[in-house]
Amino acid sequence: MTGSAAPAGRASGIRRGLTSYGDEGFSLFLRKAFIKGAGYSDDALDKPVIGIVNTGSGFNPCHGNMPALLDAVKRGVLMAGGLPIDFPTISLHESFSQPTSMFLRNLMSMDTEEMIRAQPMDAVVLIGGCDKTVPAQLMGAASAGVPAITLVTGSMLTGGHRGQRVGACTDCRAFWGKFRSGEIDRQEIDDVNSRLVGSVGTCSVMGTASTMACLTEAMGIALPGSASPPAVTADRVRIAERTGTEAVALAERGTEMSTVLTRQAFENGLRVLLAIGGSTNAIIHLTAVAGRLGIRLDLEDLDRMSAETPVLVDLKPTGTYYMEDFHRAGGVPAVLRELGDLIHRDAPTVTGRTLGEELDAAGPGFPSDIVRPLTDPVYPEGSLAVLRGNLAPGGAIIKQAAVSTHLLEHTGRAVVFEDAADLAARIDDDALDVTAEDVLVLRNIGPVGAPGMPEAGYLPIPRKLAEQGVKDMVRISDGRMSGTAAGAVVLHVTPESAVGGPLRLVRTGDTITLSVSRRVIHLDVSPEELIRREDELGPPSPPAAARGYRKLYVSEVTQADEGCDFRFLQSTELPDRDAPRDVVHPRSLIQEPG
Ligand code: FES
DSSP states (O other): OOSOOSOTTSOOGGGSSOOOSSOHHHHHHHHHHHHHTTTOOHHHHTSOEEEEEEOOOTTOGGGTTHHHHHHHHHHHHHHTTOEEEEEEOOOOOGGGOSSOHHHHHHHHHHHHHHHHHHSOOSEEEEEEOSTTHHHHHHHHHHHHTSOEEEEEOOBOOOEEETTEEEOTTHHHHHHHHHHHTTSSOHHHHHHHHTTSOOSSSBOSSSSHHHHHHHHHHHTTSBOTTOSSSOTTSHHHHHHHHHHHHHHHHHHHHTOOHHHHSOHHHHHHHHHHHHHTTOOTHHHHHHHHHHHHTTOOOOHHHHHHHHHHOOBOBOBTTTSSBOHHHHHHTTHHHHHHHHHGGGSOTTOBOTTSSBHHHHHHHTOOOOOOSSBOOTTSOSBSSOSOEEEBSTTOTTOEEEOGGGSOGGGSEEEEEEEEESSHHHHHHHTTOTTOOOOTTSEEEEOSOSTTTTTSOOSOOSOOOOHHHHTTTOOOOEEEESSOOOTTOOSSEEEOOSSOGGGTOGGGGOOTTOEEEEETTTTEEEEOSOHHHHHHHHHHHOSOOOOOOSSHHHHHHHHHBOOGGGTTOBGGGSOTTSTTTTSOOSOOOHHHHOOOOO
16 A cells, blocks of 8 residues: 555645645645654655554563564554554553552643644554553544554463462452451562562553453454464564554545444444453543543443343452463453443444454354353453442442452441552451441542542451451442452442532441342441531542642542543533533432432
8 A cells, every 4th residue: 555545635654734834835845754764765755654653661560562663553554555653652550650550541641642743643552551551542543543553562371379370360369368368478478579570561451451451342443363372472473563464554545433432333342341240440431532532421321231241250359260261262252242232243343344244254163161151150240330429329240250259239337548548557457346347438549639539449358357368348338449350349420429429428337238139339427427426527529639740630530430630621512511510419419319
């Protein structure tokens, strides 16, 4: 392929988006002069340009295979007659992002959007992997409006510890829990630290990174079969090469992301999220990406789908296996095949073919313990449930497939922690008045409150209870939890306490009812008493910031039910975008459960 990749009348390749000097001819002359300094010929500069987002970083081992992927994508682009040019953006790793990667996701999305828009490219390959990178790239590219295709870095390999197979990061949490409870000693926890991560790549379980990888494939914005190959395999490199080739075809067709990521595509994404036992974080991310395209995702839709979509994939943290097993079991096409009519087969994909056509081309399935048939699921409903009630008028999420059965219906006494610092100071205090039947409540870790909605919603079991063998308790917060974690953990309580949500009214000693079957989270305190407490507390005073990105963040971030995107980044087509959603009046929120 040579020459123009843009629709007639629009500049293409290196001629796109010229720098403003007031003289277009001079702008192009100057641009070509500079890039020729890097050795490019006029012939090369006449090709369609495929931008490649390079998120390699010494601080991001989840993207440690970036050089190999870049080589392969470029090879694919060149094979198809395009000119590949990679460029850097922000890269986020979960463990190297202070205060939390979620705080920085929107910044990465802005960087991605503006760099795609600012630089001349006919299509862009988004290489991401670690939890927040893929959502940030989808959000940014959706707003930039340039044809885009996602390539994930792929999962890490598992390791071995004293005869046991281990992988990040479900096993990280399990071993740390054993260390806290005294089951294993300092020597063993130090030993396993070197065994949990077997290679570069993203977490080896169905955490947020693996979930987002599967969803990009299910939504048709990444190639069929691209979600599951581990980072260091030949399959991963071949997928990268083919992604480069497809990017050139995508540029030729000029297919923008909005053509692929339709409401049907998001419904396919939600369906697969439920069937794979995916991360709760993905709901926030999908909502944010959809919001960039003018599509409002509704928690009620998710809950309706959950009732009819069983969990089919037996991966940690809800199940047994790891991502490399999922790949051998057929990956996402195997799941889509099993879901049958629950999937919109006519949804378009980035290849120009429909999801159904791609599935047919992928060939027949085969029996597996890892991707189970609809008739023999891992869990009879979807992995996630949406809770409502006077504690969460805007909704809350629970990963029901990961809850200890005896806690699915539970009433207990609240033990309240004011914020993350209070939790850290008291959770392991022997004097803490707490039993296994109590409900741990942590507030002020929401989008505004922390800020950045940290993954602190997975409260540790108080040490004295852990030492007695307690493995799970009901825990409630306005924060998030890692996709690699599991337990009776109620998350994303909306509105958050820092902006006046009813979570701020809970007191130690109150009674709280969780009923997953009835989808209820309820504070058993009279409306009159809640109003009295509200009057006593006065209006909420969310944390302020004096300057910089933090100031922008706390003033613009939306609540979890809007994807925690910045209001001004959402599509102007988004229904009710300008409605005053963050104004919270407790009297309107305090209601009896339905
Ligand atoms: Fe990067 Fe888990 S830390 S995917």
